[in-house]
Amino acid sequence: MDNRKIGVFDSGLGGLTAVKEIMNLFPNESIVYFGDTGRVPYGTRSKETIVKYTHDDINFLLSQDVKMIIIACGTASSAALPDIKGEYGVPIYGVVDAGAYEASRVTKNNKIGIIGTTATIKSGAYEKYIAEYNPDAQTFKKACPLFVPLVENGHFDTPVTKLVIEEYLKDIREAGVDTLILGCTHYPLLKKAIAEYMGDSVKLVSPGEEVAKFLRKKITPENAHSEVCDEDRYSYFVSDSVESFEELGSIFLETKINGKVNKIDIEKY
Amino acid sequence: MDNRKIGVFDSGLGGLTAVKEIMNLFPNESIVYFGDTGRVPYGTRSKETIVKYTHDDINFLLSQDVKMIIIACGTASSAALPDIKGEYGVPIYGVVDAGAYEASRVTKNNKIGIIGTTATIKSGAYEKYIAEYNPDAQTFKKACPLFVPLVENGHFDTPVTKLVIEEYLKDIREAGVDTLILGCTHYPLLKKAIAEYMGDSVKLVSPGEEVAKFLRKKITPENAHSEVCDEDRYSYFVSDSVESFEELGSIFLETKINGKVNKIDIEKY
Numbered sequence: 001m002d003n004r005k006i007g008v009f010d011s012g013l014g015g016l017t018a019v020k021e022i023m024n025l026f027p028n029e030s031i032v033y034f035g036d037t038g039r040v041p042y043g044t045r046s047k048e049t050i051v052k053y054t055h056d057d058i059n060f061l062l063s064q065d066v067k068m069i070i071i072a073c074g075t076a077s078s079a080a081l082p083d084i085k086g087e088y089g090v091p092i093y094g095v096v097d098a099g100a101y102e103a104s105r106v107t108k109n110n111k112i113g114i115i116g117t118t119a120t121i122k123s124g125a126y127e128k129y130i131a132e133y134n135p136d137a138q139t140f141k142k143a144c145p146l147f148v149p150l151v152e153n154g155h156f157d158t159p160v161t162k163l164v165i166e167e168y169l170k171d172i173r174e175a176g177v178d179t180l181i182l183g184c185t186h187y188p189l190l191k192k193a194i195a196e197y198m199g200d201s202v203k204l205v206s207p208g209e210e211v212a213k214f215l216r217k218k219i220t221p222e223n224a225h226s227e228v229c230d231e232d233r234y235s236y237f238v239s240d241s242v243e244s245f246e247e248l249g250s251i252f253l254e255t256k257i258n259g260k261v262n263k264i265d266i267e268k269y
Numbered sequence: 270m271d272n273r274k275i276g277v278f279d280s281g282l283g284g285l286t287a288v289k290e291i292m293n294l295f296p297n298e299s300i301v302y303f304g305d306t307g308r309v310p311y312g313t314r315s316k317e318t319i320v321k322y323t324h325d326d327i328n329f330l331l332s333q334d335v336k337m338i339i340i341a342c343g344t345a346s347s348a349a350l351p352d353i354k355g356e357y358g359v360p361i362y363g364v365v366d367a368g369a370y371e372a373s374r375v376t377k378n379n380k381i382g383i384i385g386t387t388a389t390i391k392s393g394a395y396e397k398y399i400a401e402y403n404p405d406a407q408t409f410k411k412a413c414p415l416f417v418p419l420v421e422n423g424h425f426d427t428p429v430t431k432l433v434i435e436e437y438l439k440d441i442r443e444a445g446v447d448t449l450i451l452g453c454t455h456y457p458l459l460k461k462a463i464a465e466y467m468g469d470s471v472k473l474v475s476p477g478e479e480v481a482k483f484l485r486k487k488i489t490p491e492n493a494h495s496e497v498c499d500e501d502r503y504s505y506f507v508s509d510s511v512e513s514f515e516e517l518g519s520i521f522l523e524t525k526i527n528g529k530v531n532k533i534d535i536e537k538y
Contacts, residue, residue, distance in 0.1 A: 018531045146419070149414065163432065241318070244315070
């Protein structure tokens with residue numbers, strides 16, 4: 001039994017998808033979330049900067065007495081996870097690992113599409129993990145840098161979004177993939193429009209949701225939280241405005257988080 | 270005579286538009302540029318964070334022996350300039366002031382449109398300066414948060430861009446403005462598509478270009494650089510990857526800047 005918290009971070013808000021799944025699957029666990037809203041987005045930055053930000057984020061979570069850390073950010077887990085996995089005293093898991101595992105498992109024709117931010121696609125991390133889990137799989141990838149701003153501006157299923165989806169996904173559709181990894185936590189919000197373009201036969205994998213299932217193998221009776229629950233077992237930290245995170249985060253989680261969010265200066269970690 | 274440098278900063282690359290104009294109009298001046306590429310974009314952040322970043326940027330430029338500072342970032346100059354103008358030992362000018370001045374001067378029907386990032390529009394800074402320069406002017410404004418990502422992904426005049434322009438500019442066009450302020454240094458790259466949508470009779474004002482003309486009134490024989498030019502009179506600093514800035518910056522300035530760009534840790538200022 002280990003009553004310390006599970007730490008989760010993302011460059012912004014998207015990682016709350018993972019938090020919601022973890023809450024559902026492991027209702028006793030305590031969770032501390034950090035959203036780096038003051039430095040978002042990570043996906044357009046250099047690897048060096050992403051690795052530095054990831055170290056800051058991990059150091060902050062370590063200061064919160066966590067027993068494990070989930071990198072819910074597609075970019076940070078792709079660019080930094082392979083290098084830092086063993087560096088800290090607690091286990092660190094990332095959405096990239098969980099998403100690659102699920103895609104490798106569900107593909108039937110061994111053709112897997114991968115979409116993500118520029119940094120995620122450049123890192124090659126998904127291919128690396130897929131090659132481990134399913135050496136027969138062929139991968140087809142594409143950076144989709146306009147998807148995040150489209151989501152953040154409420155363009156979920158508009159004519160603009162449809163045009164951009166066609167531009168980005170044309171080649172992957174033509175390659176005949178039967179599985180597509182939505183390698184950024186924002187992309188599930190475009191799921192309807194992407195599914196419509198890709199067709200019913202293509203399975204869409206959302207790594208933010210998969211990471212919670214992935215934890216089933218990692219949370220054991222030895223390290224699970226006791227069945228007695230803390231009243232305040234969820235806490236949230238951000239590096240920019242608390243108000244806008246409370247507002248949007250409550251929508252993401254489908255439960256009010258007002259008053260539970262605090263601002264920190266992440267540059268101090 | 271004052272041989273110290275002119276300091277210019279922007280959240281990223283767009284401020285090089287202003288730098289290019291200053292180089293043209295004041296060929297003897299030395300310029301030091303800072304692009305905060307590690308923390309771009311500013312336009313989606315809270316006012317508090319924008320003001321903090323602006324202070325960091327000014328402090329860095331002060332460390333470079335400057336005689337004046339130009340805030341080439343529409344967001345930083347809108348959100349922070351009115352509050353900090355007198356706080357430092359050197360004069361500080363912003364694109365917002367220059368753009369408002371030019372728009373107030375050229376409008377004939379006193380109907381001025383203002384577009385910019387979410388933070389710029391929220392700040393109300395353009396209206397404030399316009400009210401000073403032309404109390405009869407009526408203003409119509411709209412935040413255009415997708416324009417920056419469109420520009421950064423090379424969507425200058427594509428069908429996607431045209432759809433987004435229509436979405437954002439419809440009301441302003443219908444209001445019958447004869448002048449439109451492109452209140453973000455990225456927007457001039459969409460000039461062709463915006464001009465096509467707004468029609469020939471609407472004058473587009475690019476504050477990044479206007480700020481150099483504005484300096485004509487501020488650079489006097491007393492504070493101008495001597496006619497003897499330093500060989501290395503232009504230097505550039507960024508907070509993320511040097512390589513991508515060298516590449517894109519050379520396109521912006523139409524001259525190679527490779528080898529003249531250095532990376533700094535802006536969080537130390």
